[in-house]
Amino acid sequence: MRIGLLQLNPKVGDLPGNAARVEAAYARAATLGAELCLTPELALTGYPPRDMLLYAGFARAAWAQAQSLAERLHQKYPHGPALLLGCPEANATGRGKALFNAALWCEGGRIVRSFRKALLPTYDVFDEARYFEPGDASAGSGVVEYRGVTFGVTICEDLWNDKDYWPHRLYPVDPVEAAVAAGACALLNLSASPFSLRKQTLRQDMLATIAKKHGLPLAYCNQVGGNDELVFDGRSAIMGADGALRARAEGFAEDVLVAELFGPAAAPVKPEDLSAPAETWRALVLGTRDYLAKCGFKKALLGLSGGIDSAVVAAVAAEALGPQNVLGVLMPSPWSSAGSIDDSLELARNLGIATRTIPIEPLMQGFDTALAESFAALAPEKGPDTTEENVQSRIRGNLLMALSNKTGALLLTTGNKSELAVGYCTIYGDMSGGFALISDLPKTQVYALARHINTLKAPAIPPAIIDKAPSAELKPDQKDQDSLPPYEILDAILALHVEKERTAAEIVAAGYDADTVTRVCGLVKGAEFKRRQAAPGIKIAWRSFGSGWRMPLAAAALP
């Protein structure tokens, strides 16, 4: 039984476009001898469609598109493979949420039956209980016989509740177990499993464990591509009944994988470089390319400060969009060092991107003049403070947005996760922009990525940018470490507090300095209002700011 995994990169909501993508991949799989094809989860709508699913007209249009795709495939390929197509299905029971998250069995020109996802993830970035009624996970509901093989059909999370694999289970039922009890002799899974660091190792291990435990081969088809903050890394796979990886589709690229489900394995699958910087680079390049393309942008611009963050963002953008489509803008102030300007120009030359330089001193003076009288009247006791630093940053934001508006290039904002966590950034200033592509990378990981980039292509990021002490250069001789703990300490505390949900008291108990922890956790709380208005970024960590981070604003600090 040759299975075709249609590892597609859908655009969310683009029903005709996604149907065409399925058709093209199906045709290729058929040519390669596939007898049964799988798409990713909700391939017709793209994942996640989010609140588009609340529009009944959208769900109806998706269903109509699925029907017409089934007809079209049968007309063009009358003896072609059956297709399991991810698509929402209306809930006609009269109770509960309006939809099921379904896999439609398309054969002979029609939708023959549907399989409904039973386990609906409702954590982190997932909101499936918001839209879907769970399917029935009792024995027999998830199996189908086709060409002499009884398949157990599951959708994404359905596979992630094995009682022997997980020490803590979220759901009382295991659809895989139910399918096996109903006589499945092979497992199929339609997935939309987003990338995060170290997830591929976990996923691969879990797939192997489940296949081996039940002694059944398993075909897993994952989505690929960037959809807003989520990057799907593909890597669809066929596991043998012994738990061995038989075949794997590309990582971070569309692919059609056709492989035999039973019998002896072919050649061993080549391992990938799963190091954090290598994975991060691939995720950022794909996520950036797709975000811009799917939003209709060809070009991007960004401010080049001479620092590591903007250097890394420029390198990613140049790779994702082509250097000819990236503009670097230098906006020196009296506090900018000569090195910052030279380093930025060298970076741009290395990457092959164009630059513009717009000094901001006259505008700084203009704001000083405009504000002097009001400051004197309203806060006569105050001298220059962070207000003036923020004004500088917002002048730059205004210039960059003007260039964006005039040229149609998307403004990339360059903040990292460490500064977004503690609020070391100016809202409407350097936070301005449509996409914050490294906003889930702690500063220490930004450095690691910069070094990795220089191993891929040299010269890329000038060593001076990597070696200098980080500075916002918003006042004379400013250094980040004047007002923040060393980044190694800061990032370690943030990993516990933001990604592992530890309270300050727990972090102190783990051995960190109490004053530092209290201060850092207080800064995280105090910067919540900035994050609420931040541009979307690319999810890299297990837990990220963005749609999976839902903190109250007008609230007390955590204990």
Add this chain to the structure above:
Amino acid sequence: MRIGLLQLNPKVGDLPGNAARVEAAYARAATLGAELCLTPELALTGYPPRDMLLYAGFARAAWAQAQSLAERLHQKYPHGPALLLGCPEANATGRGKALFNAALWCEGGRIVRSFRKALLPTYDVFDEARYFEPGDASAGSGVVEYRGVTFGVTICEDLWNDKDYWPHRLYPVDPVEAAVAAGACALLNLSASPFSLRKQTLRQDMLATIAKKHGLPLAYCNQVGGNDELVFDGRSAIMGADGALRARAEGFAEDVLVAELFGPAAAPVKPEDLSAPAETWRALVLGTRDYLAKCGFKKALLGLSGGIDSAVVAAVAAEALGPQNVLGVLMPSPWSSAGSIDDSLELARNLGIATRTIPIEPLMQGFDTALAESFAALAPEKGPDTTEENVQSRIRGNLLMALSNKTGALLLTTGNKSELAVGYCTIYGDMSGGFALISDLPKTQVYALARHINTLKAPAIPPAIIDKAPSAELKPDQKDQDSLPPYEILDAILALHVEKERTAAEIVAAGYDADTVTRVCGLVKGAEFKRRQAAPGIKIAWRSFGSGWRMPLAAAALP
């Protein structure tokens, strides 16, 4: 049986503070003769605690606080009433989400037992399946006998699934039915039911219907106060077994209501003005006051443009914070009409708020100069366009934020729902600010509210501001209606598309002009990126932009 409803205004996460609020209200209820007291849902954490619930240390601290509160109350009031206290409870079953949403029966100095919410709303702004495992809704689990009365205890949504009341039910079980089957002879409900227009009528009707259907009295204790975008309107109530309203607590204010559950009703309850502008005014004033207070701000500022939006925001702010704590900033450009300045000054005089005036022409010239060379190099074919309008708006945003940073006053942004829907606003410009208090009011409702404000206090908003044609005044002789359909049409289309989830095709089918509908729906899609970075506002409508609006960005348009 005299029931005490402790209608509290908790601060989210403020465990000691909320415990003190419960204690003070309990003491007052005891003085008034209450035999049993109810708090709102999750009163100890405040509702909604959102992702604070993911911190195990937070849930543990809440439980410890509940225990110590139970002890303290018993020590101080050894013969006092039992207390039903809303608080998260750890799920010790070893499977599923970490918590239950519980009501703790506190008596004799300890937590005697818990009741667990069975129906977990996971729609609109509610994400309860993200945090909580549902309680058991089978008969017997939700009743308790106390002083000879068998009470059925439910939490908020548990009450909202009556099969005779709702044509479409979300859940298969009805905890009220189960409690009645188990012998309940009175119903208790701990709620955190947020305000939206027309909801009080629905709620009152539903409470009456359920009480009457089962022939049982019902005590309903709702939270009050603003927590981020949600305003809770209180109006806790005691319904008689005949469905008649026996007593109602204050709307939009803390209250302790003690009333008899059984026997003949006291005097009829005075009806409230539930007109949309009256309800909106009360919600905005409370929501604004609480947002600033709970965020630690005493003062606010805003830009006064001479238009209706900033006039209404100024009036709300003056009422919520006191006029002495509100600053209006005029920032005229060469395109500002003399009327705009005069009208703003008259408004400020009427409201009693201070003003500052900062002309922006020099800064506009500064940006023109700074950008001229780059514009000529990068987009030589383009003349002045919306770019220059956005630069103006962002200059104003920078000035306002500088005043905010220097003085510690929160910047209120003044955009309405119609312009936020279609993107008729400048990101990092007039969208700058920490709180967007009328961002859920369509323009037509802003006018209605302005007229209502003038009935409460005259002179408040000068008639010229209400009567003039709306204009952004970002270029000569600009009027909103040059580029938008009339607001009556626009708001009607938006109500269908944004609040009732109708696709463009369905709205056209309902009789609206196809070109207009296509254009408006396209603008809504195109402005998603602005809304993603918008300040939080106050929920007024059934469906609002904000945490209950989760649309993809890099996506195709709805069909």
